[in-house]
Amino acid sequence: MPLSPAVEVTGLLKRYGTDVAVEGLDLVAESGQVTAVLGPNGAGKTTTVEICEGLRHRDGGDVRVLGLDPAHDATALRPLVGVMLQDGGLPNTQRAGDVLEHVARMYADPVDTGELTERLGLRTFARTSVRRLSGGERQRLALAVALVGRPRLVFLDEPSAGLDPQARRAVWDLVGELSADGVSVVLTTHFMAEAEALADHVVIVDHGRAIASGTVADLVASGGTTTLRVEAAQPLDPAVLAAALGSAFTVEAAGRTACSVAGPVDPRSVATVTATLADADVQVTRLELGRRTLEDVFLDLTGRSLR
Structure with missing residues (x-):
C-alpha cells in the first residue's frame, strides 16, 4: 500500500x-x-x-x-x-x-x-x-x-x-x-x-x-536541454544574435566577447548564430554546448528582472 x-x-x-x-x-x-x-x-x-x-x-x-x-x-x-x-x-x-x-x-x-x-x-x-x-x-x-x-x-x-x-x-x-x-x-x-x-x-x-x-x-528537459556559449575575437552584441534567433531564445552577454544563448538550441540555431556573426565579420573562436540547468528553468518561468 x-x-x-x-x-x-x-x-x-x-x-x-x-x-x-x-x-x-x-x-x-x-x-x-x-x-x-x-x-x-x-x-x-x-x-x-x-x-x-x-x-x-x-x-x-x-x-x-x-x-x-x-x-x-x-x-x-x-x-x-x-x-x-x-x-x-x-x-x-x-x-x-x-x-x-x-x-x-x-x-x-x-x-x-x-x-x-x-x-x-x-x-x-x-x-x-x-x-x-x-x-x-x-x-x-x-x-x-x-x-x-x-x-x-x-x-x-x-x-x-x-x-x-x-x-x-x-x-x-x-x-x-x-x-x-x-x-x-x-x-x-x-x-x-x-x-x-x-x-x-x-x-x-x-x-x-x-x-x-x-x-x-x-x-530541465521540458524547455530544451542545452545552452550555447559563443566566444569571438571581437566584441559581441547580444541584441544582434537575439534578433536573428527570435523570441524563443534568450541571449545574454557573458563578457565583452562572449554571449550565452538559452532556448531550444539545435543544429539549425547553431548555424544561424555562426552565419549571423560571419555576416557581421565577427570571427567565432569557440562554440560550447552545455546542459540546461534548473536555474535556467527557474528564470524562464519567473522572469529575469529584479523584484
Whole structure:
C-alpha cells in the first residue's frame, strides 16, 4: 500500500489585508523524499511553508501534514516535525550547546547530541552564546535543533545559507541520509545547485501559485536541454544574435566577447548564430554546448528582472 504524502496542500489561500500572498496553491511532498520549494522573493513559498509548519493560519484551502491539519493538530504534530527557520528562532543569550541539550530533553527518544555536535561541527562554538555566533554557525545549530527529536518530517529554510563549502557538504550529506532513512524533507532555497543536488521533486512557486513541478530532470528537459556559449575575437552584441534567433531564445552577454544563448538550441540555431556573426565579420573562436540547468528553468518561468 503506497504511503500517504508527507505534505498535501490543496487550493491554499492566504491574505494580508487586501494583499493576496497565496492564491489557490497546490503542493504535494511525498513521504521519504526531498521536496524543494523554489520561488522569487514574495512569491508565497515562505507563507505556504509557515502554514504547513503551523506558524500561520490559512484563509482557505486544505492542508495536511502527516495526515493531520497543522491548524488544529499542532500538539500531535509537534513531536513528529522538525523545523529549521532561516533566522534560527534561537535564544540569543544562551550558549549553543545548552540550547541543543535543552531541546533534546523535550523528546522521548532524541538523537545523541554528541553525534549531532560532531557531524555539524558544533563543538568549537558549543560554549559560545547564540548572539555571538556567525551566520553559518547559527545555521548549523538551527539544523541540529530541527533534527534532534528524530522527526518524521523536516522543514528546512535555506539550510546552507552562510555556510562554507565544507559545512555545506556536511549538511547536504546529512539531508541525503535523512531521506535514505525514510525521513521526509521539505526544503526552501534560493541556491539552485542545492535543489539540483538534493531534491527528488521540485515545486516552483510564483505569484501565490505553483507554476511548475516535477523532477529536476523533467523540468530541465521540458524547455530544451542545452545552452550555447559563443566566444569571438571581437566584441559581441547580444541584441544582434537575439534578433536573428527570435523570441524563443534568450541571449545574454557573458563578457565583452562572449554571449550565452538559452532556448531550444539545435543544429539549425547553431548555424544561424555562426552565419549571423560571419555576416557581421565577427570571427567565432569557440562554440560550447552545455546542459540546461534548473536555474535556467527557474528564470524562464519567473522572469529575469529584479523584484
